[in-house]
Amino acid sequence: MDWTAKTIIHKGTARIAVCFEKNTELIARIKTIADARWSASLQLWHLPDTVENRLRFHIPIKVTLSEEAVLALQRFDFWLHSKRYSNSTIKTYTDGLKSFLLFFSDKPIAEITNQDVIRYNNEFILKKHLSSSYQNQIVNAIKLYFKTVLETKIEIEKIHRPKREKKLPNVLSKDEVKAILEASGNLKHKTMLCLIYSCGLRCGELLALQPVHIDSKRNIILLKNSKGKKDRIVPLSPKILELLRTYFKAYKPMNYLFEGQIAGSPYSDKSLQSVLKQALQKANISKPVTLHWLRHSYATHLLESGTDLRYIQELLGHNSSKTTEIYTHVSTKSIQQIKSPFDDL
Known part of the structure; x- marks a missing residue:
């Protein structure tokens, strides 16, 4: 299925333009994306320029953390240190949480839900073919972080872990x-x-x-x-x-x-x-x-x-x-x- 995608400014707003020859199946899929619109003047479909949509259409992600996310990472780092986690674990967890918050850079942390965690797993972890062990580290980071957040829609006990891979250790003679x-x-x-x-x-x-x-x-x-x-x-x-x-x-x-x-x-x-x-x-x-x-x-x-x-x-x-x-x-x-x-x- 041939298509091209690029970022544009349409009517003063950052959008992602998707161009392709008429295809009913692709049109139906695009219509399921929130705020996807057809532009008669440009003769193309366009949708919000978000991290999720950039991932969908393989556009490089150039996003920065919001002030709220930066503060959240600082607090998380401070909390991990107070719990005496090792430096390597602190780095792993803060990097994992940063990746997660970057994915939802346009969404307030208090509005993130369990469904968003599933979306992150499917649209980031799986799409990038990242390992189940890395996914498990992200889950650890998310669970630990949201334990420290007072107002959240996340239900920690419902965050699922990836099915454990049964890999055998490598052994030399x-x-x-x-x-x-x-x-x-x-x-x-x-x-x-x-x-x-x-x-x-x-x-x-x-x-x-x-x-x-x-x-x-x-x-x-x-x-x-x-x-x-x-x-x-x-x-x-x-x-x-x-x-x-x-x-x-x-x-x-x-x-x-x-x-x-x-x-x-x-x-x-x-x-x-x-x-x-x-x-x-x-x-x-x-x-x-x-x-x-x-x-x-x-x-x-x-x-x-x-x-x-x-x-x-x-x-x-x-x-x-x-x-x-x-x-x-x-x-x-x-x-x-x-x-x-x-x-x-």
Whole structure:
């Protein structure tokens, strides 16, 4: 169905003009849009220049937040800080709320309804093919924000979440992990990657480590204030402890265990990702491996070696056992013992 759309000023008002050869189906669809009109003089249909209509007709969105929305974001940010949410969570939620409020930039916040949330999901999230996890973050932001608003038409308990995707974690074989860890000739780079795999660390947990968090006498690492603001301990193998001692003698870190180019400052997330990328190239591994794959591999390899799922849950810092149970679906220990009927043909 061929059509073109552009913004125009018609009778002093910003409108969106839609041009196409006569088509009864498209005309019927346009008539369902609020305030859509036919211009006999211009010989085209035109409708209000809103975010929703720009999205409908693939016109770049150039909108700014209203003063009300700016104030709302400031208050939301202040409230999140007072609740002691992490900086990364605050950014995620404020960015999510900003996207939502921009979509309804021409509508007072007090007039936003549950139906508007559904429209946002359909006309923004789904049209842009954004993930269900991103949609879930937006839902979290909307729910948290409207809890702080006194006058609203939103019924928080009726805001639905997207159906959870059942994706399996990506896991590497032990040979692949070994190839990645041995690929780097740089002692610091090798130690960081080895520590992530050997202890099942998140990227942020590794970069937040300080020398005092390594307890060589008890053979443990103390992870302070990790995800969910929880402390936990993970075992430190003799092999990784030996590597850490060699690293410590060579680099003598001050504040953080792994420091960046400026002494005393933490190693950056972006640089750590580059370290992995270089290791993958040297190991000739073409899979789209991320740092989190090493954590997934650690958990799966523990399970395959017979470690109880409850212990793995504690080591990974999972709140729910259901989160940890996902590794039972990627463990090949039991599956490999199943004989295919094809072999008996």
